Amino acid sequence: MADTSPQPSRSRDLDKLLLRPGNLVGPRFEPGPETRDDLQAYARVLVVGAGGLGCELLKDLALTGFRNLDVIDMDRIEVTNLNRQFLFRLEDVGKPKAEVAAKRVMERISGVNIVPHFCRIEDKDISFYNDFNIIALGLDSIEARSYINGVACSFLEYDSYNNPREETIKPMVDGGTEGFKGHARVILPGITPCFECTIWLFPPQVKFPLCTLAETPRTAAHCIEYAHLIKWNEVHGGTAFDPDDPEHMKWVYNEALKRAELFGIPGVTYSLTQGVVKNIIPAIASTNAIISAACALETLKIATECSKTLSNYLSYNGTQGVHTKVTEFERDKDCLVCGPGVLIEVEPSVTLQKFIYLLEEHPKLWLSRASVSHQGKNLYLQAPTVLEEMTRSNLSQTLFNLMGKVTRDIVHVNGTATKNDQKISCMRKLLVVFKGTDGVADMDTAGGA
Amino acid sequence: MAEPKVKYDRQLRIWGEQGQAALEKSSICLLNSGPTGSETLKNLVLGGIGSITVVDGSKVEEGDLGNNFMVDESSIGQSKAKCVCSFLQELNDAVKAKFIEEYPEELIETNPSFFSQFTLVVATQLVEDSMIKLDRICREANVILIFARSYGLAGFVRISFKEHTVIESKPEHFLDDLRLNNPWPELKSLAEGIELNVQDPVAHKHIPYVIILVKVADEWAKSHGGALPSTREEKREFKELIKARMRGQDEDNYKEAIEASFKVFSPQGISSDLQQIVNDSSAEVDSNSSDFWVLVAALKEFIANEGGGETPLEGSIPDMTSSTEQYVNLQNIYQKKAEADIVAIERRVRSILKKIGRDSNSIPRTTIKSFCKNSRKLKICRFRLIEDEFNSPNLPELQKYLTDEDFSTAVGIYILLRAVDRFAANYNSFPGQYESAMEEDIPRLKSTASGLLNDLGCNGATLAEDLINEMCRFGAAELHAVAALVGGIASQEIIKLITRQFVPMSGTFIFNGIDHKSQLLSL
Ligand SMILES: [Zn+2]
Numbered sequence: 001m002a003d004t005s006p007q008p009s010r011s012r013d014l015d016k017l018l019l020r021p022g023n024l025v026g027p028r029f030e031p032g033p034e035t036r037d038d039l040q041a042y043a044r045v046l047v048v049g050a051g052g053l054g055c056e057l058l059k060d061l062a063l064t065g066f067r068n069l070d071v072i073d074m075d076r077i078e079v080t081n082l083n084r085q086f087l088f089r090l091e092d093v094g095k096p097k098a099e100v101a102a103k104r105v106m107e108r109i110s111g112v113n114i115v116p117h118f119c120r121i122e123d124k125d126i127s128f129y130n131d132f133n134i135i136a137l138g139l140d141s142i143e144a145r146s147y148i149n150g151v152a153c154s155f156l157e158y159d160s161y162n163n164p165r166e167e168t169i170k171p172m173v174d175g176g177t178e179g180f181k182g183h184a185r186v187i188l189p190g191i192t193p194c195f196e197c198t199i200w201l202f203p204p205q206v207k208f209p210l211c212t213l214a215e216t217p218r219t220a221a222h223c224i225e226y227a228h229l230i231k232w233n234e235v236h237g238g239t240a241f242d243p244d245d246p247e248h249m250k251w252v253y254n255e256a257l258k259r260a261e262l263f264g265i266p267g268v269t270y271s272l273t274q275g276v277v278k279n280i281i282p283a284i285a286s287t288n289a290i291i292s293a294a295c296a297l298e299t300l301k302i303a304t305e306c307s308k309t310l311s312n313y314l315s316y317n318g319t320q321g322v323h324t325k326v327t328e329f330e331r332d333k334d335c336l337v338c339g340p341g342v343l344i345e346v347e348p349s350v351t352l353q354k355f356i357y358l359l360e361e362h363p364k365l366w367l368s369r370a371s372v373s374h375q376g377k378n379l380y381l382q383a384p385t386v387l388e389e390m391t392r393s394n395l396s397q398t399l400f401n402l403m404g405k406v407t408r409d410i411v412h413v414n415g416t417a418t419k420n421d422q423k424i425s426c427m428r429k430l431l432v433v434f435k436g437t438d439g440v441a442d443m444d445t446a447g448g449a
Numbered sequence: 450m451a452e453p454k455v456k457y458d459r460q461l462r463i464w465g466e467q468g469q470a471a472l473e474k475s476s477i478c479l480l481n482s483g484p485t486g487s488e489t490l491k492n493l494v495l496g497g498i499g500s501i502t503v504v505d506g507s508k509v510e511e512g513d514l515g516n517n518f519m520v521d522e523s524s525i526g527q528s529k530a531k532c533v534c535s536f537l538q539e540l541n542d543a544v545k546a547k548f549i550e551e552y553p554e555e556l557i558e559t560n561p562s563f564f565s566q567f568t569l570v571v572a573t574q575l576v577e578d579s580m581i582k583l584d585r586i587c588r589e590a591n592v593i594l595i596f597a598r599s600y601g602l603a604g605f606v607r608i609s610f611k612e613h614t615v616i617e618s619k620p621e622h623f624l625d626d627l628r629l630n631n632p633w634p635e636l637k638s639l640a641e642g643i644e645l646n647v648q649d650p651v652a653h654k655h656i657p658y659v660i661i662l663v664k665v666a667d668e669w670a671k672s673h674g675g676a677l678p679s680t681r682e683e684k685r686e687f688k689e690l691i692k693a694r695m696r697g698q699d700e701d702n703y704k705e706a707i708e709a710s711f712k713v714f715s716p717q718g719i720s721s722d723l724q725q726i727v728n729d730s731s732a733e734v735d736s737n738s739s740d741f742w743v744l745v746a747a748l749k750e751f752i753a754n755e756g757g758g759e760t761p762l763e764g765s766i767p768d769m770t771s772s773t774e775q776y777v778n779l780q781n782i783y784q785k786k787a788e789a790d791i792v793a794i795e796r797r798v799r800s801i802l803k804k805i806g807r808d809s810n811s812i813p814r815t816t817i818k819s820f821c822k823n824s825r826k827l828k829i830c831r832f833r834l835i836e837d838e839f840n841s842p843n844l845p846e847l848q849k850y851l852t853d854e855d856f857s858t859a860v861g862i863y864i865l866l867r868a869v870d871r872f873a874a875n876y877n878s879f880p881g882q883y884e885s886a887m888e889e890d891i892p893r894l895k896s897t898a899s900g901l902l903n904d905l906g907c908n909g910a911t912l913a914e915d916l917i918n919e920m921c922r923f924g925a926a927e928l929h930a931v932a933a934l935v936g937g938i939a940s941q942e943i944i945k946l947i948t949r950q951f952v953p954m955s956g957t958f959i960f961n962g963i964d965h966k967s968q969l970l971s972l
Contacts, residue, residue, distance in 0.1 A: 009511065009512065009515070010511055010512065010514050010515040011515050012511075012512030012515055012516075012926075013512065013515060013516045013926035013927050013928055013929075014515060014516075014926070014928060016601065016881070016922065016923060016924045016926040017601070017602070017922070017923070017926065017928065020881075020887075020922045020924075021922075022918065022919055022922045023914075023915040023918050023919065024915050024916070024919050024963050056933070059518050059933075060929060060930050060933055063484075063515065063516055063517075063518060063929035063930075064928070064929060064930050079452075079455045079456055080455060080456065080458045080459055082456045082495075083456055083457050083458075083459055083460050083495055083496060083497070084459070084460075084495055084496075086491060086495055086540055089539075107521075108518060108521050109514075109518075109521075110514075110521075110522060179463050180463070180941065180951065184965075216655060216771065216772050216773050216776075217773055218768055218769075218771060218773060218776040218777075219768050263773045263777065264773075264777045265773075265777065271458070271461075271462070274458075275462065280458075280459070280462065282459055282460065282462040282463045283459045283460075284459065284460045284463060284492075284496065284941075284944075285491070285492040285495040285496060285940070286492040286496075286937050286938075286940040286941035286944065287937070287941065288937075289488060289491075289492055289933050289934070289936065289937035289940070290933075290934055290937035290938055290941070292933070293930045293931070293932075293933035293934035293937060294930075294934060294965065296930040296933075297602075297928075297930040297931065297934070297962055300930065307602055307962070307963050308963050308964045309964075310964065310965045311964065314965045318938070318941045318942075318945075318951070319619065319620070319621055319951050319952070320618070320620055320621070320951065320952045321952055321953070321954045321955060321969065322606075322938060322941075322942070322954040322958050322969060324965070324967045326964065326965050326966050
């Protein structure tokens with residue numbers, strides 16, 4: 001093989017991996033400058049979150065051959081971010097994270113284009129997400145992960161043998177950290193478990209029973225939660241507690257102190273009060289760096305197959321020595337999110353309005369305020385008002401007609417579901433089959449949905 | 450400037466103000482400022498390390514822009530140490546950042562005393578010969594040394610230091626210190642004063658499980674000649690005895706008591722790990738002993754005397770179903786005993802200090818207190834000299850790794866990372882560094898690796914061809930993502946070493962970026 005880059009090149013190191021053949025690579029790896037050039041020219045990656053992981057991911061991806069990046073984050077920079085979110089400075093406090101992060105990486109690395117999106121992930125149209133080859137998640141919330149997972153899985157289609165159609169797989173890499181611990185995983189919807197298949201990896205947070213708070217407090221945290229959840233409402237009635245308002249926080253702290261004193265309980269501090277009330281997860285630069293780097297490496301492998309891939313979950317624990325472990329989790333065959341879609345059989349006479357109502361009552365969905373789309377076309381949108389008005393007239397039409405009189409097809413719905421007493425936004429894929437047409441009762445294709 | 454307490458809030462919740470103070474007092478020297486080194490320092494600078502000194506003799510080239518975030522176009526042709534240092538300084542103005550434009554290899558040869566000024570030296574991308582020399586220098590000067598290397602999709606991190614002792618090892622899952630298997634008189638008498646058969650149902654379901662267990666265990670001991678349950682059958686019976694006292698399914702305190710009954714059965718006395726520490730020859734202290742070993746000596750005396758075979762009591766109790774009053778009373782009983790134990794240990798510490806000719810107040814009370822609270826969790830880490838490991842690795846372990854499927858890739862990387870340095874010493878370039886020599890480099894690396902295996906005493910052992918090929922393919926590339934990962938691990942270990950909290954890695958961490966099946970090798 002000829003030396004393809006005689007001049008010292010910016011991709012000096014990466015070229016070794018991308019231009020040379022190897023034996024421990026993916027089946028579709030094509031070594032050569034085209035792979036590198038295509039990666040730079042065409043691969044588009046969305047980084048979700050511009051926090052501790054997101055900042056690292058942007059830097060890592062930009063130095064791993066990716067040149068077309070987008071980043072989405074609704075948060076503004078806070079002082080407590082500065083110990084790890086290395087793209088931000090003190091003078092940036094209050095500015096949108098996505099915008100500052102994109103700017104800083106572009107300033108440092110020429111040739112990289114990063115488009116920031118300062119908004120909620122739910123604010124983007126589903127088609128926005130479909131434009132990316134890979135989605136990299138740097139999030140600290142289960143709800144947000146679940147939402148993006150739902151979106152990515154909604155693109156997935158199955159063929160008549162119930163195998164995922166390759167071109168509809170939207171790969172995700174997901175990272176998470178807490179203190180000295182973290183995980184990195186690769187999600188290939190339809191092939192490896194999606195976030196929802198292994199949701200048990202994230203057990204819901206245990207809450208204190210209200211009677212303990214009210215009657216038998218024993219710990220400092222009990223006193224704090226009493227002030228936060230019970231006393232605040234008693235005293236402030238109408239005013240909602242705002243964890244970001246320092247006056248509110250101080251009030252809770254003082255009340256917690258009083259209660260602790262009353263019961264002889266030690267340990268209430270202002271820092272603990274903030275920690276309990278805001279459920280603060282400790283976070284440091286090193287763990288974020290480790291996890292993001294693993295995610296970036298896997299993103300490169302998904303894009304080029306230049307090495308084996310992580311299969312499929314890496315956990316890291318640095319508290320007692322260093323422990324890393326790769327676990328090959330399995331898909332939940334009955335997963336509502338990455339399966340072939342929740343089967344819904346309806347009469348061809350059902351109107352869109354009636355259909356939306358059925359989703360609220362459906363025992364696998366319990367989805368309220370649903371927006372509905374079919375083949376990328378919005379049939380009904382709950383918001384914003386302009387679009388609601390534009391699509392409102394569809395409500396009285398039959399779904400069968402709106403879907404072009406097909407006997408069966410996938411529709412995407414986006415609405416609010418209730419989980420652990422919490423309302424969450426979610427995206428679901430439904431396989432709608434019209435009764436009395438020849439699309440009916442092919443239960444195999446419904447695949448346990 | 451922002452209030453540092455706010456800026457560092459998310460990390461203060463992990464290592465506290467003491468840990469932070471230790472970081473701010475420390476000085477770190479970095480050798481080679483490629484991405485592995487600059488990413489290691491980045492994480493430390495953000496966290497507020499005291500000072501950094503970047504040592505690198507090279508100039509920034511075009512290729513460095515593709516893997517190092519701490520240089521940019523304007524850096525080309527300039528000192529890499531200088532550019533990396535100034536970009537790092539941007540991240541945190543509280544850190545003192547310096548650079549020295551000199552090749553580490555030369556510094557190691559010509560100015561070994563240079564390294565003794567630092568708390569810790571982090572040496573990146575160093576070849577074997579320099580590693581061995583630097584290790585000797587740092588060992589002599591008692592400076593902590595950590596090696597990090599990224600090589601294609603592989604890498605390693607290795608700590609070298611004579612002895613690292615940890616009081617606050619902060620294990621995640623550690624049995625609480627309730628002494629239910631060996632209650633002291635005050636706890637017993639508190640339990641005696643509480644009636645389990647109380648009429649009031651609310652009171653009945655708010656008796657803390659600690660009290661329930663102490664009482665039931667006492668009852669059991671009386672009818673079993675003073676012994677606690679030991680056989681499986683006895684343990685089952687004991688649980689039945691608790692269950693029989695339950696009045697309804699909603700009595701969480703009884704459920705907790707049944708679940709925690711194993712704490713009554715667990716053996717008395719100290720763990721074998723701690724036994725090993727108190728038996729260590731360093732616990733025979735003299736004027737050269739560190740504070741840690743003086744404390745261990747005091748602990749040893751305590752266990753043999755007033756401790757009655759046990760360590761000082763930790764003094765804290767977990768949350769449990771209870772009325773507030775009984776919980777607070779219980780807490781006070783534990784706290785009082787813990788305080789009495791601290792006083793006893795302190796007395797012993799002062800007298801030992803006097804005996805060895807040190808100021809009897811030279812170990813502060815806060816340290817003694819923390820030592821007592823953590824005495825069950827002490828950790829000692831000792832690291833082999835690199836030279837010793839390289840010349841005479843633990844052969845049975847090495848042979849085990851070579852044949853164990855879970856370790857074969859990692860040990861392959863370990864051998865090959867050493868082989869590439871031998872290769873470079875012979876052929877003046879790393880295998881696969883230049884495209885033109887690829888064909889001949891593969892067999893050369895293969896024979897270098899088998900030569901090395903022979904030298905180590907693993908005659909006839911071979912490595913996977915695919916891995917050898919892969920190593921040549923890597924051609925000494927320093928990929929940013931690998932560097933960020935290896936540097937991330939190095940910085941995390943540095944934080945643990947400097948804060949003296951948590952437990953640093955032992956052995957060599959081999960990063961396997963091919964399928965992420967990384968391993969720690971103890972050689
Ligand atoms: Zn799934």
